[in-house]
Amino acid sequence: MKSTLSSLTGLRSASSWFELYAAFSTFMMLLRTAINDLIPSQVRSFITTKLESFFSNIYQSNNTASLTINRIWDESSRNNELYQAVCNYLPSRVSQSYKSLKIGKLDDCKDLMFAVDATEEVADEFEGIKFTWMLDEGSSEKERRDLDKLAFKLSFDEKHRKIAMEKYIPHVLKTYEDFKSERKILKLNSWSNGYWGENELSHPATFETLGLDPELKQRIIDDLKRFLKRKEMYKRVGKPWKRGYLLYGPPGTGKSSLIAAMANYLKFDVYDLDLNSVYSNSDLMNAMRSTTRRSIIVLEDIDCNKEVNARTLKDEENSDCDYTQDAKVEDIKVERFTLSGLLNCVDGLWSSHGEERIIIFTTNHVEKIDPALLRPGRMDMHINLSFLKAKAFRILASNYFDIRDKHPLFEQIEELLEKTEFTPAEVAEQLMRNEDPDIAFEALLKFLSEVDMKREVKKGSESSNSEN
Numbered sequence: 001m002k003s004t005l006s007s008l009t010g011l012r013s014a015s016s017w018f019e020l021y022a023a024f025s026t027f028m029m030l031l032r033t034a035i036n037d038l039i040p041s042q043v044r045s046f047i048t049t050k051l052e053s054f055f056s057n058i059y060q061s062n063n064t065a066s067l068t069i070n071r072i073w074d075e076s077s078r079n080n081e082l083y084q085a086v087c088n089y090l091p092s093r094v095s096q097s098y099k100s101l102k103i104g105k106l107d108d109c110k111d112l113m114f115a116v117d118a119t120e121e122v123a124d125e126f127e128g129i130k131f132t133w134m135l136d137e138g139s140s141e142k143e144r145r146d147l148d149k150l151a152f153k154l155s156f157d158e159k160h161r162k163i164a165m166e167k168y169i170p171h172v173l174k175t176y177e178d179f180k181s182e183r184k185i186l187k188l189n190s191w192s193n194g195y196w197g198e199n200e201l202s203h204p205a206t207f208e209t210l211g212l213d214p215e216l217k218q219r220i221i222d223d224l225k226r227f228l229k230r231k232e233m234y235k236r237v238g239k240p241w242k243r244g245y246l247l248y249g250p251p252g253t254g255k256s257s258l259i260a261a262m263a264n265y266l267k268f269d270v271y272d273l274d275l276n277s278v279y280s281n282s283d284l285m286n287a288m289r290s291t292t293r294r295s296i297i298v299l300e301d302i303d304c305n306k307e308v309n310a311r312t313l314k315d316e317e318n319s320d321c322d323y324t325q326d327a328k329v330e331d332i333k334v335e336r337f338t339l340s341g342l343l344n345c346v347d348g349l350w351s352s353h354g355e356e357r358i359i360i361f362t363t364n365h366v367e368k369i370d371p372a373l374l375r376p377g378r379m380d381m382h383i384n385l386s387f388l389k390a391k392a393f394r395i396l397a398s399n400y401f402d403i404r405d406k407h408p409l410f411e412q413i414e415e416l417l418e419k420t421e422f423t424p425a426e427v428a429e430q431l432m433r434n435e436d437p438d439i440a441f442e443a444l445l446k447f448l449s450e451v452d453m454k455r456e457v458k459k460g461s462e463s464s465n466s467e468n
């Protein structure tokens with residue numbers, strides 16, 4: 001009897017549970033309909049997203065690993081190449097899906113520039129794993145003004161640490177390297193106050209447009225090609241993979257143009273190092289170390305630098321050189337940097353920090369350079385850029401007027417060029433003055449003949465003076 005009663009009570013309570021459930025689901029249905037009717041769909045999705053991100057943050061804060069990629073690596077101000085890689089990599093990831101992106105156009109750049117906005121998190125997916133990037137500009141106003149303090153923060157689930165380090169970071173670097181070798185825009189960096197300032201290399205010179213003896217031009221191109229191909233060979237013989245060129249010749253013979261042509265041909269960035277802005281051996285070393293791979297380091301007018309020149313310069317006048325700081329050679333006791341510091345760099349100390357570099361020294365006065373710098377093995381190829389002769393003139397003529405056939409005035413012009421000394425810059429300037437080739441060549445011939453005549457007269461009077 002008792003057991004029958006208790007089973008009846010159990011039945012009653014099951015049915016009341018069922019009633020309760022039915023009432024609850026009806027209430028939920030009504031509530032859902034009311035919410036759908038009363039709250040607009042945008043507001044509903046906003047609330048859902050916020051709730052999702054709140055809960056995912058709680059989850060992530062316990063399991064997230066992060067990496068910080070600072071712009072400057074250490075106190076010696078060396079640039080962190082990975083930071084540069086991220087700067088280039090991220091805009092390509094967000095350009096299709098950004099909510100906020102920094103965009104700009106600099107007057108010395110052809111293309112629009114993009115950068116990740118500091119307020120925006122950028123999510124990237126790699127092998128099905130989510131990686132989140134954030135640009136950290138610092139929290140205080142002072143920190144925000146200090147560009148050296150910039151850093152990227154990369155966050156990911158800690159269980160993907162191995163993939164992040166072994167695959168994702170190399171993937172970012174590789175994307176950057178590919179981008180650099182494919183892109184058309186090269187950089188011209190100039191050293192000032194301990195930093196490389198960056199601009200676009202807009203010099204249009206190429207080997208095709210260079211008015212240079214065709215054989216010399218071919219030798220230079222072959223040498224560059226050989227250098228690029230020989231990575232393994234350099235490694236085998238234990239030599240740093242670098243190549244040194246000394247370009248010498250009077251002003252206006254195309255040293256800067258040849259450097260631009262080399263950079264455009266190799267797709268290498270240029271680092272232009274004015275030795276007058278280098279204060280010590282360590283400054284020089286920093287400058288060299290913070291250059292990147294696939295670059296050309298240029299030390300222009302090497303004969304004009306007091307330190308490098310000090311061993312050969314007595315008290316003679318160096319008319320082309322602008323010694324802006326202190327004028328006397330005796331004053332060079334203040335240590336800026338030394339020749340041996342420079343030679344150490346050239347000899348490869350710095351190259352253990354990277355490969356695929358070309359170093360170029362230029363001078364208008366090769367005879368004034370310390371022989372230690374010219375020793376075989378230091379500068380692999382000495383290139384004499386001299387006055388314009390007939391074969392190179394043909395290249396200039398075809399550049400300026402697209403003339404493939406012979407012009408009636410070529411013979412006279414070339415005859416004059418062969419027996420005189422005119423720089424390509426002088427001839428190029430004359431050719432620029434007229435758009436009509438007949439008028440331009442006529443004017444050039446007149447210019448060459450007049451200058452030649454004046455020089456002959458001057459020479460004549462000088463030799464008669466010396467005889468007297």
Ligand SMILES: Nc1ncnc2c1ncn2[C@@H]1O[C@H](COP(=O)(O)OP(=O)(O)OP(=O)(O)O)[C@@H](O)[C@H]1O
Pocket residue numbers: 209210211212249250251252253254255256257258364396424425426428
């Ligand atoms: N070999 C050349 N082929 C074509 N153009 C040239 C050549 N040499 C000089 N020019 C022209 O002359 C200008 C000046 O030349 P560039 O600056 O290359 O000479 P440079 O030898 O570097 O002179 P400097 O020693 O004064 O720096 C160039 O912009 C170019 O227009």
